[in-house]
Amino acid sequence: MILAVLSAAMLFSACKNSKPEPVEVQPVDGDAAEMPAGPAAGPVAETAYDLEALAGVLTGCSSVENFKNGVAAIHKDGEWQYIDKMGHFVDRVSGEDDSDQAGLDEWFSQYESHGQFSEGMCWVYRDYGIGYIDEKGELVIPCQYEWAVDHSPCDFHEGVCPVLTIPERELFSYIDKTGQLAFPGFYSTESSFSEGLAGVRQFFMDGDDVTGTQPGYIDHTGKMVIFLTDNDFGYPFHDGAAKVSNWLDDTAWFIDKSGKKLFDLDMTRFYRSTDNSFSEGLCAICDKEGRWGFFDKTGRSTFDF
Numbered sequence: 564m565i566l567a568v569l570s571a572a573m574l575f576s577a578c579k580n581s582k583p584e585p586v587e588v589q590p591v592d593g594d595a596a597e598m599p600a601g602p603a604a605g606p607v608a609e610t611a612y613d614l615e616a617l618a619g620v621l622t623g624c625s626s627v628e629n630f631k632n633g634v635a636a637i638h639k640d641g642e643w644q645y646i647d648k649m650g651h652f653v654d655r656v657s658g659e660d661d662s663d664q665a666g667l668d669e670w671f672s673q674y675e676s677h678g679q680f681s682e683g684m685c686w687v688y689r690d691y692g693i694g695y696i697d698e699k700g701e702l703v704i705p706c707q708y709e710w711a712v713d714h715s716p717c718d719f720h721e722g723v724c725p726v727l728t729i730p731e732r733e734l735f736s737y738i739d740k741t742g743q744l745a746f747p748g749f750y751s752t753e754s755s756f757s758e759g760l761a762g763v764r765q766f767f768m769d770g771d772d773v774t775g776t777q778p779g780y781i782d783h784t785g786k787m788v789i790f791l792t793d794n795d796f797g798y799p800f801h802d803g804a805a806k807v808s809n810w811l812d813d814t815a816w817f818i819d820k821s822g823k824k825l826f827d828l829d830m831t832r833f834y835r836s837t838d839n840s841f842s843e844g845l846c847a848i849c850d851k852e853g854r855w856g857f858f859d860k861t862g863r864s865t866f867d868f
Contacts, residue, residue, distance in 0.1 A: 686717070712733065723745045761780065780822075832866070
């Protein structure tokens with residue numbers, strides 16, 4: 564237990580001693596063309612689609628999922644059915660087999676609570692602390708991190724995971740699979756990395772004092788590569804695009820990985836807080852009347868038909 568406390572203290576010290584300089588928040592307006600450039604969005608394999616045909620098929624759906632391997636699941640007429648991007652009904656595509664669960668019950672019986680495996684790691688909870696086991700059931704990161712209020716423990720994505728490092732302020736830092744600090748920094752959101760970026764609000768510290776904050780997207784070095792304005796929240800990137808919402812003026816829009824705005828969402832029709840994401844060129848979304856549809860990256864949608 565003493566070693567666990569010392570390890571957490573060293574992690575906390577490394578973050579504080581390596582703090583970056585505060586960044587002044589610069590307002591961004593228009594299409595965000597003046598945002599500091601981040602990594603360019605990579606090529607995404609997208610197949611042809613027919614929004615008008617999809618609009619007809621989606622009439623009366625109670626739920627719609629994103630496309631995967633060219634097929635999307637829709638709940639219609641009381642059952643789950645499957646369609647392609649041209650609006651044709653198709654047979655279900657089988658997914659990957661579930662991983663072998665043998666021995667998991669024995670491993671998890673040692674802990675009060677646990678999550679699911681992600682990238683070969685699984686969080687476990689014991690003695691008021693969160694740690695991580697590997698696929699051999701070995702506790703490779705001690706149960707030393709507190710459980711944040713109103714937040715579930717986080718999984719590993721792209722080799723790193725956010726953990727609570729300043730509990731009294733509910734601030735997180737990122738660790739690697741050895742439990743070492745991946746890069747210095749404190750963040751009030753425990754966002755996972757996706758496509759090389761994580762949407763965060765970074766806190767700049769001088770001792771125990773907060774000297775400033777900056778929302779945006781960081782890369783795997785902890786560098787802020789896409790800057791957002793003070794009331795913005797950035798959702799994860801999927802398929803080269805991410806949703807950004809502003810809780811103050813109830814607006815939302817999609818951006819690419821350079822920070823350029825792709826299109827605005829009409830907040831009279833859609834909810835700001837929903838985590839909508841793209842997959843294979845299209846984004847499933849439900850309007851405030853309960854109707855489901857798809858957007859493409861130009862802002863065209865099945866709701867146009």
